[in-house]
Amino acid sequence: MRLTKQRQVILEQLRMTKSHPTAIEVYDRVREIIPNISLGTVYRNLDVLCRQGTISRIDTCGDQKRFDGTPEDHLHLICSGCGRVQDVESELDINVDNLMNIDSEFTITGVRIEIMGVCPACSTDRKNQAGTN
Amino acid sequence: MRLTKQRQVILEQLRMTKSHPTAIEVYDRVREIIPNISLGTVYRNLDVLCRQGTISRIDTCGDQKRFDGTPEDHLHLICSGCGRVQDVESELDINVDNLMNIDSEFTITGVRIEIMGVCPACSTDRKNQAGTN
DNA sequence: CTATCTGCAAAACATTTGCTGAGCA
DNA sequence: TGCTCAGCAAATGTTTTGCAGATAG
Numbered sequence: 001m002r003l004t005k006q007r008q009v010i011l012e013q014l015r016m017t018k019s020h021p022t023a024i025e026v027y028d029r030v031r032e033i034i035p036n037i038s039l040g041t042v043y044r045n046l047d048v049l050c051r052q053g054t055i056s057r058i059d060t061c062g063d064q065k066r067f068d069g070t071p072e073d074h075l076h077l078i079c080s081g082c083g084r085v086q087d088v089e090s091e092l093d094i095n096v097d098n099l100m101n102i103d104s105e106f107t108i109t110g111v112r113i114e115i116m117g118v119c120p121a122c123s124t125d126r127k128n129q130a131g132t133n
Numbered sequence: 134m135r136l137t138k139q140r141q142v143i144l145e146q147l148r149m150t151k152s153h154p155t156a157i158e159v160y161d162r163v164r165e166i167i168p169n170i171s172l173g174t175v176y177r178n179l180d181v182l183c184r185q186g187t188i189s190r191i192d193t194c195g196d197q198k199r200f201d202g203t204p205e206d207h208l209h210l211i212c213s214g215c216g217r218v219q220d221v222e223s224e225l226d227i228n229v230d231n232l233m234n235i236d237s238e239f240t241i242t243g244v245r246i247e248i249m250g251v252c253p254a255c256s257t258d259r260k261n262q263a264g265t266n
Numbered sequence: 267c268t269a270t271c272t273g274c275a276a277a278a279c280a281t282t283t284g285c286t287g288a289g290c291a
Numbered sequence: 292t293g294c295t296c297a298g299c300a301a302a303t304g305t306t307t308t309g310c311a312g313a314t315a316g
Contacts, residue, residue: 002270002315023306038273043306045271060193060245063281064305077239090235095228099248102223106210106250112193113246115232117239135290135295156281171298176281178296196306197280271314278307288297 001048009033010045014055014069020076020085022064060114061085077115081122088115134181142166143178147188147202153209153218155197193247194218210248214255221248 013029014021021029027042046067049055056071062083068076075088096111118126146162147154154162160175179200182188189204195216201209208221229244251259 004271004315006272036273038275040274040307041272044308047307059195062192077235077237077241078245079239080242086237086239088235088237090231092232092235093228093230095226097226098223099225102210102221102225102248104210104219104221104250105253106212106219107256108210108248108250109213110249111246112211112249113244115235115241116243116245117237117241120238123240137290137296139297169298171300173282173299174297177283180282267316269315272312274310276307276309279305280303281305282301282303284301285299286297288295290295291293 001052006030006034006037006041007045007048009037010042011049011054011069014067017069018087020058020061020066020068022066024064026067058085060112075113075115077117079119079122080116081118081125084119084121086119134185139163139167139170139174140178140181142170143175144182144187144202147200150202151220153191153194153199153201155199157197159200191218193245208246208248210250212252212255213249214251214258217252217254219252 009030010026013026013033017029019025023043023046024039026046027037027039030037030042046055046057050057050067053071056068058066058068058076061076061078064083066083066085068085075092077086077088078084092115094113099108099111102108142163143159146159146166150162152158156176156179157172159179160170160172163170163175179188179190183190183200186204189201191199191201191209194209194211197216199216199218201218203220208225210219210221211217225248227246232241232244235241
């Protein structure tokens with residue numbers, strides 16, 4: 001795998017931010033450094049980095065996928081309004097018992113747990129909307 | 134809200150199946166009864182029925198959304214290969230403690246829990262692929 | 267040198283929407 | 292009869308892909 005300028009900057013920008021940007025948000029950040037990079041290149045590199053395990057893809061947060069520069073195991077807090085994702089710092093005490101008792105033809109591989117919430121921006125929107133009713 | 138033939142058949146087909154079909158799968162089933170129904174009508178009705186709470190939408194199972202005719206609270210088992218969704222019959226003992234201890238500017242509203250697995254069809258695919266390597 | 271990668275543009279795919287005519291209540 | 296709804300087709304938004312030229316190793 002070649003370390004191109006494009007791939008380098010994409011990974012760097014993803015690691016630099018605490019947010020979990022969409023492909024287009026990554027594109028916008030990277031364009032400030034490589035103005036003529038193409039969106040296709042961004043998508044292709046995000047895909048390669050995911051396969052490699054260098055980054056991870058969150059595809060449970062709405063219509064656009066989001067990318068996470070730190071694939072280490074941690075919980076995500078997802079805004080149900082806009083899909084924004086935040087890492088959860090706090091430890092969460094979750095007991096998942098009798099997972100293996102599930103009766104199905106599927107091969108069980110694990111559980112997916114995500115915290116749902118409303119981000120400050122969407123919270124404001126909701127209040128304003130309520131006011132105009 | 135009017136009870137059109139189209140709306141009636143869409144809901145009926147969704148309730149009739151244990152699978153959690155995508156919009157296009159619903160469209161295909163309904164077309165056997167109303168051959169000239171349009172895909173737009175299917176999407177519009179699925180949307181209305183979701184807003185109403187009559188059905189529910191699962192949008193965490195891949196690129197296509199899936200629809201569930203029984204919106205009562207139950208767990209989903211999702212195939213990580215193809216996104217197929219199955220209801221989980223067994224009771225799962227899950228303790229989620231200190232959810233409210235999460236330190237964030239988000240307003241926490243709940244937890245989303247899904248069981249991940251591989252369905253029989255994808256399991257076979259995987260084996261075949263391994264064989265050809 | 268050459269296999270991999272980029273930029274560009276077009277294609278693919280799911281979903282939404284505008285419009286006009288149809289049909290439920 | 293009036294207002295909601297259906298069908299059709301075009302638009303939208305995200306992501307993927309084909310191709311020809313550029314470049315890392």
